[in-house]
Structure formats: C-alpha cells, structure tokens
Amino acid sequence: MSLDKILSISGKPGLFEIVTQTRTGAVVQSLIDKKRITVGAHSNISILSEIAIYTLTEEVPLREVLKKIKDKENxxxxxISHKDGKLVLEEYFFDVLPDYDEDRVYASDIKKVIQWYNLLQKNNLLGALDAEDVVNSSDEEE
Structure with a gap:
C-alpha cells in the first residue's frame, strides 16, 4: 500500500484508505475504526504522497519525514504523543528534521505528522515508505 492510497480529510480525524473511486468521489475506510464513508469530490482531501514539509532550503516530501521518524523509532x-505540548513536539521534530522552517511549520502540523505516523505504524503501513523507494529508484534508471 503506497501513500497514494492514504488520505487526510479536512474535518475528520485520522487517516483514510481509498477503497474505491466513484463518479462523484470515493469510498474510503478509516484507519482508526475501519468504518467506511463516502466522500465527495468537493471534500477537502489531501493525499499523503502529495504533502511536503517546509525546511529552510526546500520542501521535503512527507514520505521522507515519516521515514526519518521510522528510523529514529526503529x-x-x-x-512522544501528538497530545504533548508545543515545546515537546518542536524539540522532537527538530531531532527528526533539524532544518524545518519553524515559521511555516506549526505545532499543529507536527501534531498531525506524529499522529499520522502512529496510525500508519499501528496499521502496518510503514512498509509502504520503503516500497516507494524501490519504485522511485527503478523509475530513475529508465
């Protein structure tokens, strides 16, 4: 399962996996409680593979940040918990991504990344981070 199939939906907690696409949107399943819902094309949906984190020099794909957390946590x-205080979250994130842009990456963003990582870890979906490296490196060779 790649991050192309994992979504964040504005106003809904957690992450969702695309089950199937419909003419007007998609049927998705929550990674928290496995309940299925239908979301319309008008919903504010973010695909994890398209999210990046600001650093002082560039934007780092979320996949890379999640891999760094995975390496840090073996x-x-x-x-830490996503419910920890702002200073704890920022200190943790600074260990993971030392050059993140503190002016553009808020504590709420760090909270989401921590929560998303833990959801992916709990659902055994972190292997997708390594699997995408294999796909990306084979694309570059062609």
Whole structure:
C-alpha cells in the first residue's frame, strides 16, 4: 500500500484508505475504526504522497519525514504523543528534521505528522515508505 492510497480529510480525524473511486468521489475506510464513508469530490482531501514539509532550503516530501521518524523509532510508535505540548513536539521534530522552517511549520502540523505516523505504524503501513523507494529508484534508471 503506497501513500497514494492514504488520505487526510479536512474535518475528520485520522487517516483514510481509498477503497474505491466513484463518479462523484470515493469510498474510503478509516484507519482508526475501519468504518467506511463516502466522500465527495468537493471534500477537502489531501493525499499523503502529495504533502511536503517546509525546511529552510526546500520542501521535503512527507514520505521522507515519516521515514526519518521510522528510523529514529526503529519502526515502533513515537516516543512522544501528538497530545504533548508545543515545546515537546518542536524539540522532537527538530531531532527528526533539524532544518524545518519553524515559521511555516506549526505545532499543529507536527501534531498531525506524529499522529499520522502512529496510525500508519499501528496499521502496518510503514512498509509502504520503503516500497516507494524501490519504485522511485527503478523509475530513475529508465
């Protein structure tokens, strides 16, 4: 399962996996409680593979940030909670991505990244981060 199939939907907690696409949107399944819902094309949907984090020099794809967290945590859940305070979240994120842009990456963004990582870890979807490297490197060779 690649991050192309994992979504964040504005106003809904957690992450969702695309089950099938419809003419007017998609049927998605929550990674939290496995409930299925239909979302319309008008919904504010973000595909995880298209999200990037601002650094002082460039935008780093979310996949790379999640991989850094996975390496830091040896594939386990994060050592902090997404509910921790702003300073704890920022200190943790600074360890993961030392040059992130503190002016454009808010504590609420860090909270989401931590929460998303833990959801992906809990649902055994972190392997998608490594699988995409194989696909991306084979694309570059052609």
């Amino acid at each position: 594939g386990g859940p994060t050592s």
